[in-house]
Amino acid sequence: MKRWIAPITLLIVTVGMLFFAYDSQSEEQHDGFTAYRLIAHAMGSIRDQHYTNAYEAMIANYEKGTRVFEIDFMLTSDRKVVARHEWTANMSKLLGQDEELPEEKQAGPLTHEEFMNTPILGMYQPMDADGIMDVLAEYPDMYIVTDTKEQQDEDIRQVLTALVDAAQERDPALLDRVVVQIYNEAMLESVKQIHDFSSIIYTLYATQDTEAQVVDFVQDHDIAAVTMPEYKVNRDFVARLKRAGAVTYVHTINETEQVANYEKWGVYGVYSDVLTEEEIERMNTRVAWKP
Structure with a gap:
C-alpha cells in the first residue's frame, strides 16, 4: 500500500500547483472596466446580427x-452624436434600413431626427449620446468604450465633447465609466483637453508605432489597456505590455477556442460580437479544473 502513497501525493501536489498557477493568473486584481475580460463589439450582436449599436442589443447582452x-460613434448631418458604424449603403442594408430610407439617404449621414426615427431591422431603437448616458445612469456597473469612427480631429472632439456634456447633465460620475479609445499618441493630449478621463485604451489597428514605442508610451502615461488586431499579437509584446502595467485585449474574436489560445499567450481579454462575459468565465472555470 505504501508504494502508492508517493506517486499519488506527487500527482495531487502537481495538480494543485497547476491549479494555483492558473488561479493566480485568473484572479489578478483589476478594477474598473479591466475587471472584465469581454468587451462587446458594437454593443454585441442580437439575434445573430452584428453592428447594430442598438439599445436592445446593449440590454440583451447586459x-x-x-x-x-464598445460603441461606434459618428456625427449626423446636423452634427449630433449617434451610435453608428458608418454612413454607407452597405451598412444601411445590413441594418435593414434600405427599404425604410429613400435611395438618396442610404449612403450618407442622416439628420439626427431621421436617424432616431429609422428603426434598425424594423424593430430596434437607434441610440444617441443622451440615450447612452441614460442607460449608463440606469445600470451602475456598466461601462462603455468609445470607437470614434470620425477621422477629423475636430469631429472626434465633437463626439467626445457631446458625451461629456450629456454625462454632466445627468451625473458627472458617469464619466468614470466612459473608456476612451485612442488611435495614436497625439490623441491622448487632445482627449485630456476635453476631459481627464480616468480610463484609456490604446487601440493599435491604425498606428504605425513600433512595439517598443507602444510599450514606452503605455508605461509613461499609465494606460490601462491596449487592444490590437490578431496579426499584431505575439507573446513577447503581450508580456512587455503587462510589465508596463497594461492588460491586453484582442479584437474581434467570436470563438471560445480562440480565446483560450490567446490566453495561453498572456492575452487578458477580447472584443467579441457574440461571446459574453459569462461564457468567458465559464470557459476559464473549465480550464482551471482541467487535469
Whole structure:
C-alpha cells in the first residue's frame, strides 16, 4: 500500500500547483472596466446580427452578463452624436434600413431626427449620446468604450465633447465609466483637453508605432489597456505590455477556442460580437479544473 502513497501525493501536489498557477493568473486584481475580460463589439450582436449599436442589443447582452460595451460613434448631418458604424449603403442594408430610407439617404449621414426615427431591422431603437448616458445612469456597473469612427480631429472632439456634456447633465460620475479609445499618441493630449478621463485604451489597428514605442508610451502615461488586431499579437509584446502595467485585449474574436489560445499567450481579454462575459468565465472555470 505504501508504494502508492508517493506517486499519488506527487500527482495531487502537481495538480494543485497547476491549479494555483492558473488561479493566480485568473484572479489578478483589476478594477474598473479591466475587471472584465469581454468587451462587446458594437454593443454585441442580437439575434445573430452584428453592428447594430442598438439599445436592445446593449440590454440583451447586459442581461447575459456582459458589462463593457464598445460603441461606434459618428456625427449626423446636423452634427449630433449617434451610435453608428458608418454612413454607407452597405451598412444601411445590413441594418435593414434600405427599404425604410429613400435611395438618396442610404449612403450618407442622416439628420439626427431621421436617424432616431429609422428603426434598425424594423424593430430596434437607434441610440444617441443622451440615450447612452441614460442607460449608463440606469445600470451602475456598466461601462462603455468609445470607437470614434470620425477621422477629423475636430469631429472626434465633437463626439467626445457631446458625451461629456450629456454625462454632466445627468451625473458627472458617469464619466468614470466612459473608456476612451485612442488611435495614436497625439490623441491622448487632445482627449485630456476635453476631459481627464480616468480610463484609456490604446487601440493599435491604425498606428504605425513600433512595439517598443507602444510599450514606452503605455508605461509613461499609465494606460490601462491596449487592444490590437490578431496579426499584431505575439507573446513577447503581450508580456512587455503587462510589465508596463497594461492588460491586453484582442479584437474581434467570436470563438471560445480562440480565446483560450490567446490566453495561453498572456492575452487578458477580447472584443467579441457574440461571446459574453459569462461564457468567458465559464470557459476559464473549465480550464482551471482541467487535469
